[in-house]
Amino acid sequence: MNVYVLEDIIEEDKRKLLIRELQPFLKVRPECPGQQTDNDLQLHPIFSKVAEKFVKRIKEVTGLRLKMCRMWGKWSNGQKEHMNWHTHYADYTMVYYLQTSIFNSGTLLEKMLLKAPQNSMAFFPANIPHTTPSSWWRGDRYVLAGDLIKY
Secondary structure, three states, X not given: OOOEEEOOOOOHHHHHHHHHHHHHHOXXXXXXXXXXXXXXXXXXXXXXXXXXXXXXXXXXXXXXXXXXXXXXXXXXXXXXXXXXXXXXXXXXXXXXXEXXXXXXXXXXXXXXXXXXXXXXXXXXXXXXXXXXXXXXXXOOEEXXXXXXXXX
């Protein structure tokens, strides 16, 4: 299983700005626990540069030539009801941990908890079942996630 965690992705001031910029896009969606944006953030001027940065960083580490075909933001706060096991119809999935704590950072994969600190990015094959982990701590957790395809 090729699973990566890349750290120190975005400068601190830009990371905080992205949290603020994400707020108006988040909404309650019946099919998505917590709050989530539409899955076209990579096309929005505010988020297109960061999407490019994610793809570039993955290429630097893996050598893979990928395109971000979908990107969305998600808010959760550790409630068990916010868990939602799923896979994606893409080659790879990435999760950037925009705001987390030691209690709610990372992603629960089918066979392990992938630990990843704030301002890091997890990258793994999209067919691996995964979910937002639950936690007793009810702090805000913001992530940007995306689907990537090879070209």
